[in-house]
Amino acid sequence: MKPEDYAQGDAFQAEKRTVFSTEWLPLCAGGQLAKGGDYVSATVGGWGVVGVRDKDGTVRALRNACRHQNMQVVGTPSGSCETFRCRFHGWTYDLQGRFLSAPPPVAPKDPQSPEHHLPSLATTVASGLVFFSLDKPPAAPADDASLPAYGGTLATEIACNWKVCVEHLLSEHTLSADFTWTWPLLAVRRAGAMTIIEQVVPHTFLRTRLLTHIFGGSADEHRQAASTIKHVCERLQADRVEGKPAADGALVAAFHTRLAQAYAQDRSTI
Numbered sequence: 263m264k265p266e267d268y269a270q271g272d273a274f275q276a277e278k279r280t281v282f283s284t285e286w287l288p289l290c291a292g293g294q295l296a297k298g299g300d301y302v303s304a305t306v307g308g309w310g311v312v313g314v315r316d317k318d319g320t321v322r323a324l325r326n327a328c329r330h331q332n333m334q335v336v337g338t339p340s341g342s343c344e345t346f347r348c349r350f351h352g353w354t355y356d357l358q359g360r361f362l363s364a365p366p367p368v369a370p371k372d373p374q375s376p377e378h379h380l381p382s383l384a385t386t387v388a389s390g391l392v393f394f395s396l397d398k399p400p401a402a403p404a405d406d407a408s409l410p411a412y413g414g415t416l417a418t419e420i421a422c423n424w425k426v427c428v429e430h431l432l433s434e435h436t437l438s439a440d441f442t443w444t445w446p447l448l449a450v451r452r453a454g455a456m457t458i459i460e461q462v463v464p465h466t467f468l469r470t471r472l473l474t475h476i477f478g479g480s481a482d483e484h485r486q487a488a489s490t491i492k493h494v495c496e497r498l499q500a501d502r503v504e505g506k507p508a509a510d511g512a513l514v515a516a517f518h519t520r521l522a523q524a525y526a527q528d529r530s531t532i
């Protein structure tokens with residue numbers, strides 16, 4: 263990786279066109295959408311997405327982009343609602359993303375047109391997490407049915423490029439029964455009866471959210487560990503920009519290999 267891959271938007275745009283457009287990406291824990299109307303919104307790899315459980319209990323991922331003027335419909339990271347009302351001019355959608363209504367001055371001429379619905383994305387639930395994809399990759403994420411009960415999620419905002427966070431999570435580990443990595447954004451650790459899933463959310467090229475999902479324990483016990491990851495990653499971000507390489511390790515090397523393949527694919531298609 264070059265310093266600019268961590269500090270400039272070009273690499274992030276290449277990643278958006280390749281990695282984040284083709285893979286199954288984690289959005290949230292299924293437990294964050296426990297009941298009908300619960301939603302989580304996030305920008306993942308530059309894509310605005312809302313995950314929601316509808317009143318029938320089905321979990322869906324929708325593009326968070328209003329069909330009126332393409333603005334962000336949902337502006338809060340999580341909550342519960344009956345409908346989604348765009349905060350800009352009031353276009354309203356049901357929990358399946360179907361257009362319901364709009365104030366007369368901005369209403370579409372053909373309100374029945376399906377073109378006014380929020381685009382639905384491929385969605386699947388596996389290993390306690392909700393995944394979405396803008397494409398539809400052939401293989402669904404592996405499902406671990408043995409996870410203990412969901413105990414909560416911590417969200418940590420980190421001023422670093424997402425790759426710095428992934429490298430840090432991988433740097434002290436090798437693949438084992440107690441540690442697995444799922445390209446591109448998930449690291450899973452098992453500690454006794456507890457499973458800790460670290461989900462990296464690439465918000466922008468210099469803003470990353472780390473979601474720590476706890477199964478078999480309480481999320482509060484991990485606040486200090488999440489805070490430590492934040493401080494370490496922000497220091498490592500400065501190192502990468504200065505050209506200091508990431509720590510050695512087989513998993514970090516494998517991560518860089520996948521990234522290099524994505525960049526090569528991008529160069530061959532633009």
Ligand code: FES
Nearest residue numbers: 328330348351353
């Ligand atoms: S952009 Fe959503 S209602 Fe206008």
